[in-house]
Amino acid sequence: MAKEIDVEAFLKAWFTFEEIKDIVEAEKEFEETWITYSFEEVKQIARKELFSKKKINV
Numbered sequence: 417m418a419k420e421i422d423v424e425a426f427l428k429a430w431f432t433f434e435e436i437k438d439i440v441e442a443e444k445e446f447e448e449t450w451i452t453y454s455f456e457e458v459k460q461i462a463r464k465e466l467f468s469k470k471k472i473n474v
Contacts, residue, residue: 426436446452453461 421436421440423436426439431439
């Protein structure tokens with residue numbers, strides 16, 4: 417089931433193209449596998465992503 421993604425709406429909400437691509441891929445993966453994540457799993461994944469990009473100035 418192909419959906420149209422309103423890229424302009426995502427851009428206006430300050431999403432990057434990479435983040436939009438990730439959202440589209442996650443939606444597609446869900447539609448194909450029906451695998452879902454709990455709120456706790458999502459928080460852990462988000463923290464891992466956020467902190468893995470953090471730069472430490474020494």
